[in-house]
Amino acid sequence: MRSIGEILKEERQRLGMNQEDFAAVGGLKRRAQTLYEQGERAPDALYLRALAGIGVDVHYILTGERLQSAVTSDERELLDGYRSMDVRGKAGVLGMIGGMRSPTPPASQVGNAPHVETHGKIGQNFVGNIIGPQTFNVAGGGRKKEK
Structure with missing residues (x-):
């Protein structure tokens, strides 16, 4: 098992x-x-908390196993x-991300069975092979009542 000092040095270099x-x-x-990197001293919690603030994977330093949730700068x-945006801005970002994804084929498409795909959570971008009269209620408000 690698020492805390070795992993600390690796994170600094990363x-x-x-x-x-890094010490500052x-x-x-x-x-x-x-001294930390040579294994002659062990870092304390306050030091590790400060390092976490710049993107150091403290879990990795302590256990030798990377956290999947470690976030790059x-x-x-x-x-x-994203967190500083209002609801409208967040919706726009999610729509943009959804539109930039590579299209994926349906998981279980049987022969020439009809299918319809929607791309992204926002917008009206439909792809499919259904032919014939269809009704899509995109707005979600339902049909208007006639007077």
């Missing part, structure tokens, strides 16, 4: 930081960082931007 800058994030000097920037 972020492209030198020992002095946790409020330490370069010498303390060197690009993903963090996107997530922060």
